[in-house]
Amino acid sequence: xxxxxxxxxxxxxxxxELPSRLCRxxxxxxxxxxxxxxxxxxxxxIRALTRNILIxxxxxxxxxxxxxxxxxxxxxxxxxxxxxxxxxxxxxVSTKALVTAGLAFLLFFTLVYPHLVTPTLPIEDFQQEYVxxxxxxxxxxxxxxxxISFHSGRG
Amino acid sequence: MASTSDTVLxxxxxxxxxxxxQELVEKYQAxxxxxxxxxxxxxxxxxxxxxxxFVRVYRFLHTFRGKSQFYTWLYRITMNMCINAKNGHRREKxxxxxxEPVDDRGTPLxxxxxxxxxxxxxxxxxxxxxxxxxxxxxxxxxxxxxKKTFVLREIDDLSYREMSRVxxxxxxxxxxxxxxxxxxxxxxxxxxxxxxxxx
Numbered sequence: 452x453x454x455x456x457x458x459x460x461x462x463x464x465x466x467x468e469l470p471s472r473l474c475r476x477x478x479x480x481x482x483x484x485x486x487x488x489x490x491x492x493x494x495x496x497i498r499a500l501t502r503n504i505l506i507x508x509x510x511x512x513x514x515x516x517x518x519x520x521x522x523x524x525x526x527x528x529x530x531x532x533x534x535x536x537x538x539x540x541x542x543x544v545s546t547k548a549l550v551t552a553g554l555a556f557l558l559f560f561t562l563v564y565p566h567l568v569t570p571t572l573p574i575e576d577f578q579q580e581y582v583x584x585x586x587x588x589x590x591x592x593x594x595x596x597x598x599i600s601f602h603s604g605r606g
Numbered sequence: 607m608a609s610t611s612d613t614v615l616x617x618x619x620x621x622x623x624x625x626x627x628q629e630l631v632e633k634y635q636a637x638x639x640x641x642x643x644x645x646x647x648x649x650x651x652x653x654x655x656x657x658x659x660f661v662r663v664y665r666f667l668h669t670f671r672g673k674s675q676f677y678t679w680l681y682r683i684t685m686n687m688c689i690n691a692k693n694g695h696r697r698e699k700x701x702x703x704x705x706e707p708v709d710d711r712g713t714p715l716x717x718x719x720x721x722x723x724x725x726x727x728x729x730x731x732x733x734x735x736x737x738x739x740x741x742x743x744x745x746x747x748x749x750x751x752x753k754k755t756f757v758l759r760e761i762d763d764l765s766y767r768e769m770s771r772v773x774x775x776x777x778x779x780x781x782x783x784x785x786x787x788x789x790x791x792x793x794x795x796x797x798x799x800x801x802x803x804x805x
Binding site: 459462463466468490493494496497498500501502503504505506507508509510513514516517518520521524 | 628631632635636639640643644652653656657658660661664665737738741742745756757759760761765766781784785788791792795799
């Protein structure tokens with residue numbers, strides 16, 4: 452195995468994510484190549500250092516802090532609901548009735564009314580159009596009659 | 607399918623068992639906190655975000671149907687919270703080095719001490735040395751996608767398959783990001799790593 456290929460796999464080798472056959476090839480390469488072995492040791496050192504500085508426990512009272520935060524968030528949501536209900540109860544009855552009626556009116560005419568009304572045909576418009584079209588037809592016949600009488604010598 | 611113990615805990619929590627919720631929090635708090643710490647670099651922020659993660663877990667546990675591992679779902683919430691924090695939903699704070707102790711005036715002690723020879727220092731003690739600080743800065747300078755993939759892998763040893771589920775990307779992308787993150791870190795830390803090798 453060449454160095455370029457081995458180095459490509461060192462990261463996965465470190466994470467033990469390579470198939471065993473490829474692992475063995477990497478291992479035998481590392482045994483014979485000092486440079487690649489150095490590169491691998493660098494990766495191991497970075498891993499050890501990272502775990503040393505990053506892996507920590509939060510404070511000893513962590514769960515208690517989570518618990519109080521949960522209680523706070525529960526009571527905050529409860530208070531918000533109460534405030535909404537409280538604000539509604541402060542509105543005068545007449546205004547509440549007006550708002551409710553307005554909403555009901557709007558909903559009725561946008562969602563329900565269109566399905567209740569039967570569509571009607573515009574009969575008068577249709578009749579006018581029909582009569583107008585009959586007036587046009589005599590104009591179409593006249594030029595033919597003139598041509599026929601001309602050819603028969605009467606023109 | 608979720609692991610048996612997580613499944614049992616989740617079912618009990620859904621039934622209202624608070625003790626089971628405490629057990630779940632204690633089981634995952636270190637991992638969640640460490641992942642967030644790796645992403646946001648500030649202990650106070652990490653603490654705050656970690657608490658918020660578990661509050662969300664409790665509030666939305668009814669939406670978890672058990673089709674994936676519980677920790678996949680948990681880490682997704684964690685990552686999303688970190689992204690929200692990074693996108694400026696939180697007040698920007700100057701990043702504080704996690705590995706450099708400071709004196710009363712806030713001056714890092716490492717700059718006051720005579721230059722430490724890394725060869726003399728065991729790896730266990732590196733949280734208080736310049737190398738730890740450099741590594742922290744190097745991790746922080748990684749592009750966001752590389753950073754979260756790298757941090758997730760180094761904290762929890764998840765397989766590439768599990769990581770692809772958490773991060774919502776193909777396994778090939780996970781492999782590629784880890785490779786690139788490590789190459790970048792190797793480059794940035796090269797002088798320090800060379801010194802350690804000579805030891």
